[in-house]
Amino acid sequence: MIGVIADDVTGGTDAAAALRRRGLRTRLCFGVPDGPAERIPADATVLALRTRTAPAADAVRDALAAADHLTAVGAGQLYFKFCSTFDSTPRGTIGPVLDALSDRTGARPVVTAPATPEHGRTQYLGHLFVHDRLLAESPMRHHPLTPMTDSLLPRLLDAQSAHPGSAVLDHRTVAAGPERIRAALDALAGRARYVFPDALDDGDLSAVARAVVDAPLVAGAAGLVGALGAVRAERGLPQHSDGVGPLRPPGGRAAILAGSCSRRTLEQIDALRAAGRPAHLLDPLAAPDPDALAARALRWYDTLDAGAGALIHASRRPDELRTAQEALGVARSARILEAAMAAIAVGLARRGVARLVVAGGETSGAVVAALGIAGGEVGVEAARGVPWIHPAAGPCLLLKSGNFGDRRLLLTASATEGEA
Numbered sequence: 001m002i003g004v005i006a007d008d009v010t011g012g013t014d015a016a017a018a019l020r021r022r023g024l025r026t027r028l029c030f031g032v033p034d035g036p037a038e039r040i041p042a043d044a045t046v047l048a049l050r051t052r053t054a055p056a057a058d059a060v061r062d063a064l065a066a067a068d069h070l071t072a073v074g075a076g077q078l079y080f081k082f083c084s085t086f087d088s089t090p091r092g093t094i095g096p097v098l099d100a101l102s103d104r105t106g107a108r109p110v111v112t113a114p115a116t117p118e119h120g121r122t123q124y125l126g127h128l129f130v131h132d133r134l135l136a137e138s139p140m141r142h143h144p145l146t147p148m149t150d151s152l153l154p155r156l157l158d159a160q161s162a163h164p165g166s167a168v169l170d171h172r173t174v175a176a177g178p179e180r181i182r183a184a185l186d187a188l189a190g191r192a193r194y195v196f197p198d199a200l201d202d203g204d205l206s207a208v209a210r211a212v213v214d215a216p217l218v219a220g221a222a223g224l225v226g227a228l229g230a231v232r233a234e235r236g237l238p239q240h241s242d243g244v245g246p247l248r249p250p251g252g253r254a255a256i257l258a259g260s261c262s263r264r265t266l267e268q269i270d271a272l273r274a275a276g277r278p279a280h281l282l283d284p285l286a287a288p289d290p291d292a293l294a295a296r297a298l299r300w301y302d303t304l305d306a307g308a309g310a311l312i313h314a315s316r317r318p319d320e321l322r323t324a325q326e327a328l329g330v331a332r333s334a335r336i337l338e339a340a341m342a343a344i345a346v347g348l349a350r351r352g353v354a355r356l357v358v359a360g361g362e363t364s365g366a367v368v369a370a371l372g373i374a375g376g377e378v379g380v381e382a383a384r385g386v387p388w389i390h391p392a393a394g395p396c397l398l399l400k401s402g403n404f405g406d407r408r409l410l411l412t413a414s415a416t417e418g419e420a
Helices: 009-021 056-072 094-105 153-160 171-175 178-188 202-212 222-234 263-274 290-302 318-328 330-350 361-371 409-413
Strands: 002-006 026-030 044-048 077-081 110-113 121-124 127-130 167-169 194-197 217-220 254-258 279-281 311-313 355-359 375-383 386-390 396-400
Touching (some): 002 009, 002 222, 009 026, 009 044, 009 375, 009 396, 044 056, 056 077, 077 094, 094 110, 094 153, 110 202, 153 167, 171 202, 263 279, 263 311, 279 290, 290 311, 355 361, 375 396, 375 409
Parallel strands (some): 026 044, 077 217, 254 311, 254 355, 279 311
Antiparallel strands (some): 121 127, 375 386, 386 396
16 A cells, blocks of 8 residues: 655645546545554555644654554555645755655655646756746745745755755656666665656656655655556556546535635636626735634625625735735734634535535645544546545535646536536
8 A cells, every 4th residue: 555645635635636546545534543543445545734834843743643654554655745846945844754754764765756747847957847937937936835936856855854965867867767767766875865856747757656666755746646556556456446436526505715825726716706706805904813704704605695606715916915924924824814714614514515615725724624524535526636525524625726727617616506
């Protein structure tokens, strides 16, 4: 079994969808399950944590707890899943967590690949691209919590890790195939703790996956974990396919909570407004109190037609976001809005919302925690890497990373039957 440790909730659902898509029976949990670890027949277990923007010490503690649980339930390989746009901040948690996991597993060197070509994330000569732009020149440079201001991956990881000197496998080496990749990794053993392989397409990731399918620890985004799942299925590793396609979301009332300020989420909100959907903005400057913000939003929601597919959002354009952050501080502004979104999610569930669409990793984490959802079955994907999650109780969830989906995703995911 492959055990995935994801550093946020939407990253966990993305990884789970990638593995489920390859035919692996995939178990998804939010956080480390309580109680004794029990072996459950599965090809993959994904533990979605909330460590991406946590203090490094907390992130390391939670990741090691996740590693212990996954090892206890039979994982022979650990995969640390982080965002496909990495994290440009020196205080980021990717380096400390990788250090701890590589120490725990003894893995040397660790292949780590944020490249996910199907989402437009590619790597060349160690530089990460978002579609046709370097990471630092993409809209991700405006991320409110982890602004992406550098594009060279070894430099980014070296700033976070206690083991600098990360290496790159250039595209010529990767294109030569798995044997050449393994030879290059052997040559780097003892010289580099971490290695970033160039990847321009899914074929490159497939070659990397074949080279590291037996490694004790691998890291990266959903592209490489999906490639590992495909290789495992191809090799005939035990699978427990239930023979039934993934579950579809229920009908009934839907609502949207958006905290992401990514360009794609803002475009999706524009599509909702153009379709005439009702929308309510959470303004922390007008009411810097999460309970007051939540109460105001729910009172507004109660005035609407039950089938309206309403949007409640904190998403703002970069200049508007900076105004709030300068007045309240980045951390305080984020805490207020996450707490408000959590309370609103609880209120919406109590009002009978059957489908809850959530945009943004931190917002998704706050919502899942507030609803007390420990995990769920991975259903159909509303967009690539964005599956519906069916918990044992409560609303069906669509947890969307800010940059994922086409312009109409929020509109179509929350549509009522017969709505265009």
